[in-house]
Amino acid sequence: MLRIEGLTAEVEGKEILKGIDLEVPKGEVHAIMGPNGSGKSTLSYVLAGREGYDVTGGSATFNGVDILAMEPEERAASGLFLAFQYPVELPGVGNATFLRTALNALRRAKGEGELDAMQFLKVARERMRALSMPEDMLKRGVNVGFSGGEKKRNEILQMALLQPSLAILDETDSGLDIDALKIVADGVNAMRGPDFSALVITHYQRLLDYIVPDRVHVLINGRIVKSGGPDLAKELEAQGYGAIQAAA
Amino acid sequence: MTAQVATGAAGFLARYEGLKDHLPGARKPWLNTLRADAAVHFAARGFPTRRVEQWKYTDLGPVAQATFAEPLTMVEGALALPPPNAASRAVFVDGRFRPDLSTLGGLPFRATGLAQDLNDAEPWLGALAKPEAEPLAALNTMLFEDGLFLDLPDGVDAGLLELVSIAVDPGRPFAFHPRHLIRLGAGAKLTLIETATGRGQCLHNPVFEIEVAEGATLTHGRMLQEEATVFHLSTIYATIAAGGTYDNFTVAAGPRLTRNEIHAVLTGPKAACHMNGAQMAADGQHVDTTTALDHAAPDCASRQTYKTVLAGRSRGVFQGKILVRQVAQKTDGYQMNQALLLSEEAEIDSKPQLEIYADDVKCSHGATVGALDADSLFYLRTRGIPESQAKAMLVEAFLHEAVETVTDDTLRTALTRALDNWWARQGAAA
Numbered sequence: 001m002l003r004i005e006g007l008t009a010e011v012e013g014k015e016i017l018k019g020i021d022l023e024v025p026k027g028e029v030h031a032i033m034g035p036n037g038s039g040k041s042t043l044s045y046v047l048a049g050r051e052g053y054d055v056t057g058g059s060a061t062f063n064g065v066d067i068l069a070m071e072p073e074e075r076a077a078s079g080l081f082l083a084f085q086y087p088v089e090l091p092g093v094g095n096a097t098f099l100r101t102a103l104n105a106l107r108r109a110k111g112e113g114e115l116d117a118m119q120f121l122k123v124a125r126e127r128m129r130a131l132s133m134p135e136d137m138l139k140r141g142v143n144v145g146f147s148g149g150e151k152k153r154n155e156i157l158q159m160a161l162l163q164p165s166l167a168i169l170d171e172t173d174s175g176l177d178i179d180a181l182k183i184v185a186d187g188v189n190a191m192r193g194p195d196f197s198a199l200v201i202t203h204y205q206r207l208l209d210y211i212v213p214d215r216v217h218v219l220i221n222g223r224i225v226k227s228g229g230p231d232l233a234k235e236l237e238a239q240g241y242g243a244i245q246a247a248a
Numbered sequence: 249m250t251a252q253v254a255t256g257a258a259g260f261l262a263r264y265e266g267l268k269d270h271l272p273g274a275r276k277p278w279l280n281t282l283r284a285d286a287a288v289h290f291a292a293r294g295f296p297t298r299r300v301e302q303w304k305y306t307d308l309g310p311v312a313q314a315t316f317a318e319p320l321t322m323v324e325g326a327l328a329l330p331p332p333n334a335a336s337r338a339v340f341v342d343g344r345f346r347p348d349l350s351t352l353g354g355l356p357f358r359a360t361g362l363a364q365d366l367n368d369a370e371p372w373l374g375a376l377a378k379p380e381a382e383p384l385a386a387l388n389t390m391l392f393e394d395g396l397f398l399d400l401p402d403g404v405d406a407g408l409l410e411l412v413s414i415a416v417d418p419g420r421p422f423a424f425h426p427r428h429l430i431r432l433g434a435g436a437k438l439t440l441i442e443t444a445t446g447r448g449q450c451l452h453n454p455v456f457e458i459e460v461a462e463g464a465t466l467t468h469g470r471m472l473q474e475e476a477t478v479f480h481l482s483t484i485y486a487t488i489a490a491g492g493t494y495d496n497f498t499v500a501a502g503p504r505l506t507r508n509e510i511h512a513v514l515t516g517p518k519a520a521c522h523m524n525g526a527q528m529a530a531d532g533q534h535v536d537t538t539t540a541l542d543h544a545a546p547d548c549a550s551r552q553t554y555k556t557v558l559a560g561r562s563r564g565v566f567q568g569k570i571l572v573r574q575v576a577q578k579t580d581g582y583q584m585n586q587a588l589l590l591s592e593e594a595e596i597d598s599k600p601q602l603e604i605y606a607d608d609v610k611c612s613h614g615a616t617v618g619a620l621d622a623d624s625l626f627y628l629r630t631r632g633i634p635e636s637q638a639k640a641m642l643v644e645a646f647l648h649e650a651v652e653t654v655t656d657d658t659l660r661t662a663l664t665r666a667l668d669n670w671w672a673r674q675g676a677a678a
Contacts, residue, residue: 048626050626051626073629073631073632076630076632077632084627088623088627090641090642092646092648092649093641093645097641098628101633102633105632105634141645162632
């Protein structure tokens, strides 16, 4: 399980996270909702280990291990996955090469054998079919020339291949039409099970119609101000963040 | 022969004085005159210093201060050759043609060592090189012994041919100055794959004179891969007639000091010149690409893309001059150079230079310098890819982009291998 206690962090000297307390038990999917600038993306970057996001206090452990002390690749090896809000384009790096290198790096870290190109293709094709991704997306540069929806699907494909035990989905719904949203949600739901937890970060309730969370947390101004069941998302959609902000 | 004691330019001039009656072609008055004139130019200028504009960023001091001897006398015998890229290959050891190691039989055109064919070289030898302007060309003219002599008749499609240069370490510093003459008749076609390897304290100072006639196409891939003790200073002179294409791609990765200098003149309408390349330097190395492109006819196109990767305390130079003469209307020129700095101690000097006298032209140039992109690196690492491997992927991506423009599969594969070998060596050293 993911346990965050009193986490504070700053970016370029400005305090963004002002004391986050959060627990995501094994097997559960939690949503974090909040207005722009509330610290949602900062939280995801801090958990993934991005440079320039400085933890100033508190802790974050995953299955009892302090993840904040780890390099990003070590966090990945321990089962953490971040689906980016803005996936990075890597011209000159083939998508297939990228995916296979990542998969094999994790397999190596776990002491498993690496997959050769043929073995990898077999696995990748299977996952891609489930996400309705055309096979030529393997041949292109990573995210290069991909539409917004294709980039998000590529993130979900990576998640499906890397099989993390904790996925953080940072605004994975942004820029998606309803069909793409369903495909992405199906991809996440297919992962759900007793050994998989997820932190779904979103601005809108819409995604949560398709990925129904166990818990919903409201993040405002660097703090979680309210937590509740799935209905909290609907409440927010109806009343907006203003009402909660006023009450908090 | 007495031992040479003079260093640098004086040493080479003394060598010329001592050898001039014994150099190949010493009984041919036209060649003696050519060499003697070159010696006058070299004596007047010596090795260029950094006060010379074209050498502002590259210091030839280490070359000028060293004493280089002759290569050893040719000995027949087996030698480890790089794996072949083509069925036909011309092999040179210490700048001398080695028929015993070459496979040039049955070709429908002249492909020989220059020294054995000097009689026929008179119209071409010295036709393009400018010893009065470039001291290294003067040095080469003064002392060359041999080189590749290719002469393709009109309409011949010669396919692939390989030029291999190997420098064998004799245990003391030595220099060689091959002169390569390459002539493509009208409509002729050739892909020339050149590999330079070698070890020891040596100076490899080749000069190419390349003539591409009407409608002919020469693709020239170069892999300068000598070891980090070698000075590689090459000068290419190319002239491209109407409808002809000269396509040069150079990988410079290995020598202690590399100067890749290309002078190309587009002399007829619709001629094209592509000069691309990737140059890499590790700690203590210096790479320099200097191009001069002369648009002397209308409707011509030129494309240049150079990539530089610098690690450790190394230095890279790109100087690219495009001259568009008044007659060269409708010129389409493009030049881009991009540098990736892997260390804070690396330095790149980049000097694009456009000189345009025609009014109806399209000419653009650009330069970028940067470190590895932090966002890209983070993205890869969040997928579990260790930092060193992630860096390698991004460097390879940067370099491979340059090679993508190469259309010949064999050549592209060879160039890609040269890039990857360099990077693998960096990984091993780090």
